[in-house]
Amino acid sequence: MSKVAVVIEDDPDIRHLVETVLEQAGFETHSAANGAAGVAAVREHDPIVTTLDISLPGMDGLQVAKRIREFSSTYIVMLTARDEEIDILLGLEAGADDYLSKPFRPRELRARIEAMLRRPRGEPAPQIEGQPDPTLSEEWFEHDGLQLNPESRLVHREGESIELTRSEFELLRCLMEAQGRVVGKLTLADAMRYEGSGYGYVSASDARNVEVHMANLRRKLGDGPGKPRWIETVRGVGYRLSPAR
Template identity: 60%
Template sequence: MTGSNIAVVIEDDPDIRGLIGEVLEQAGFTIHAAGTGADGLELVRQHDPIVTTLDVSMPGMDGFETAKRIRAVSQTYIVMLTARADEIDTLQGLQAGADDYMTKPFRPRELRARVEAMLRRPRVTASHPEKSVAAASEPVEERADAGWLVHRGLRVHPEMRLASADGTELDLTRSEFDILADLMESGRRVVSKTDLAIMLRGERHTGASGFVSEHDTRAIEVHVANLRRKLGESAVQPRWIETIRGVGYRLTAS
């Protein structure tokens, strides 16, 4: 079972590592810290944290490679931290499996807020299922008795956090799964990139109306592109997810 109050901090700068650890300790986490990607990966294996912060520029195995290896063994929430604000680095981080991406210098309050927002999103283990996104008023093609949402061979179970396409299980990151589940729940109703960004921050049902930046909406585009790649579909001739240019996404027609 994943530790609900355990966090792993992977950062080669001891001062920043200490600051992150202090911020997360104040938020109620038990901290395990490492200065290299290899050591951090081992901590993730040992402690199965609910959240992991990860520096990009580290000696040896960098943050991108570390994120890929962590994602292969854990569903921990990954927040990547970097001094590089280039868009290509942001995209590479999200493609490596990160759930969020922050540039240094960062405000401790913002880091804590980002982590707390992720934890408001559904997290499920085999023995502790939690209620997921609420059912939309517009049904999808088929809603099975067991809680499955089905559309043209694509099957998603929000509470068990399972997804498959044509009988093949999909290996999705948390953000990819949450976006797919939200689109499945919404059916043919268009879901905007802004709304998806707010959903990923866990703020849709809290009444919060936080600012959604261009970075946030670009991150949604990357998540959807990664999701499509794993589904094996084209954005030009989609089987499942249709792009509504300038707005967002919706399911294709049945």
Template identity: 60%
Template sequence: MNIAVVIEDEPDIRLLLTDILEQAGFTVHAVGTGIEGVELVRTHDPVITTLDISMPGMDGFETAKRIRAFSSTYLLMLTARSEEIDALQGLQSGADDYITKPFRPREVRARVEAMLRRPRTRQPDAPAPAASSETKAEDHVEHRGLHMEPETRITEVDGEVVDLTRSEFDILLELLQSAGRVVSKTQLALVVRGERGMTSDFISEHDRRAIEVHVANLRRKLGESPSEPRWIETVRGIGYRRTA
């Protein structure tokens, strides 16, 4: 049974999101505060959680951070258009994607379906699979001390595990597997949405800006300097590529 949690303080929007997700086949639990939402996620382990940024009391940023401490639920943040910069900051809190209000039900369905095409990461508190001496070369990717395992979604730098979100992992893996070719922000946005190779007609400027935020978060977590990149090289005005 697919379960979704809606965390939204505006009753009308909460009801609308509930209807959209129920029509998509989810059993929905909806609340109006971040504190209640964190407990619902802990109790029901939903596949997807929608989260409003501007809520009384605990806001969406703090709510996302608390949820990310124990859950790998897909996090879709909702924000007013005037708060788009805040929404980009929300990606730093662990959100997988965001959508601006007012939104169309079809747009929410499309974002949810895109998320469901991507694998969920293991729970943060779950033990990592034991390393095997029989791991095949094609089962992992390595570059300058960076080790990634696509199947287990594990990333290590110089032997130390680095905790990445789904989007960060997908972007980094795409760049490492690019063999040095330039990957545009539009292409990376399609990868993040699980639509690699599909048309880019519906990739917006905010999608490309979100990629910039994800890459900045990646560099911070990896301990990489943009001016002296070890793994990710910026190609100004286009996108990124793996370092030589």
């Protein structure tokens, strides 16, 4: 499979930097300086990875991500100087897989992209009447009405299928595997992005991304902040499953 990437960035210096990072990682790169050209480039070149500036002229990065998601499963990494939690949340909800604040370290961008390629995106396995298919895998993690199958990447809440992003699924899998033990942000960040690559620390951006993905996961599960049924925050440490009711 050829390694193709599209860079959507209006700043020529940052665009050149990202192109260099990707080309050094073995990618064939194609670039665009605005949203419309970026959507067209993704449609034409069918990239594995797309980097996307959120503050583009005309059509902004959020609109671009939504347009791309209509026809492509390319991994989207948003690059932006805006690092408020609401901006991160909007980017992830628009279809981004990851988020890096400017200025970013080239090594970090490369590490995150390489980790994505080690976790190929897959379509959910078929289901029968909304119930788990036992022929897919016998390994189901269960907790208080919540079920997760690591092999088929299915999640059910009291029999109802829940659609999660790759990152949300990895967070929930870590918590389900821990069986009530506290899971720290370093472990969760590693599970989402680096697949045990030994990146070795959690930056402020890493920690915030974990928090935002976790907030999205809780929202999809219908977990209230006051008395969470499934996921508890352990302040200053990480997260764990709530005791079964």
